[in-house]
Amino acid sequence: MSFGKIVTLSMLAAFSGGAGYSYLAGTSETATAAHPVAFKSYSLCAGSVRVHCVVDGDTIWSEGVKIRIADIDTPEVSEPKCHSEAALGAKATHRMLQLVNAGPFQMQAWPGRDEDKYGRKLRVLVRDGRSLGDILVSEGLARTWTGRRQPWC
Numbered sequence: 001m002s003f004g005k006i007v008t009l010s011m012l013a014a015f016s017g018g019a020g021y022s023y024l025a026g027t028s029e030t031a032t033a034a035h036p037v038a039f040k041s042y043s044l045c046a047g048s049v050r051v052h053c054v055v056d057g058d059t060i061w062s063e064g065v066k067i068r069i070a071d072i073d074t075p076e077v078s079e080p081k082c083h084s085e086a087a088l089g090a091k092a093t094h095r096m097l098q099l100v101n102a103g104p105f106q107m108q109a110w111p112g113r114d115e116d117k118y119g120r121k122l123r124v125l126v127r128d129g130r131s132l133g134d135i136l137v138s139e140g141l142a143r144t145w146t147g148r149r150q151p152w153c
Contacts, residue, residue: 039103039104040052041101042054042060042062042097042100042101043097044093044097045061050064050066051063051064054093054096054097054100055093056074056076056077056078056089056092056093056096057069057072057074057075057077057089057092057093057095057096057136057141057142058072058073058074058092058096058133058142059120060096060100060125062107065121066119066120066121067107067120067121067122067123068116068118068120068121068122068123069096069123069124069125069132069133070110070122070123070124070133070145071110071124071131071133071134071144071145072131072133072134072136072137072142072143072144072145073142073143073144073145073146073149073150074088074089074092074093074096074136074141074142074143075088075089075092075152076089076152077089077090077093080152081151081152081153082152082153084152084153085152085153088141088152089152091141092136092141092142095136095139095141096132096136099125099127099132099135099136100125100132102127103127104127105125105126105127105132106125106126106127107123107124107125107126108123108124108125108126109122109123110122110123110124133145
C-alpha cells in the first residue's frame with residue numbers, strides 16, 4: 001500500500017472517529033441528523049464575489065470562505081506549466097464541480113492545521129464516508145497530497 005493511501009485512510013479513520021469537525025457544505029447552520037439543512041449548489045468561480053463556487057480541482061469557496069481541499073493536489077488552471085497540465089486541470093475542475101453538486105457533503109478539518117500559508121481553510125470533503133478528493137485521485141485527475149507539490153508536466 002502506498003504512503004499516500006495510508007495517510008488518506010488514517011485521516012478518514014480519524015475523522016469518522018470524531019476527530020475534527022464537520023458540517024454539510026453549503027449551509028448556513030450546523031447540520032445534525034435531527035435537523036438537516038438545505039443543500040446549496042455551486043458554480044464555477046467568476047468575478048470578485050465568491051460565495052459557493054469551484055476555483056479549480058482542489059480549491060472551492062463555501063459560504064464565502066476559501067477552502068483548500070487538503071487531501072489532494074490537482075493540476076493548475078490559472079498558471080499551468082504546459083498544455084497537458086492545463087487540460088487535466090480543466091477536467092479536474094469540472095469534475096469537482098460535478099462532485100460538490102451531487103448532493104450534501106461534509107467538510108472535515110485537516111488534523112493539526114486549520115489554514116494553509118495563503119489563509120485558505122484546509123478541509124477534506126466527504127460524502128457517505130468517502131473523500132471527494134479520493135474520487136478525483138481514483139479517476140486520475142488528482143494526486144493524494146503528500147505535503148508538497150509535484151510537477152504535472
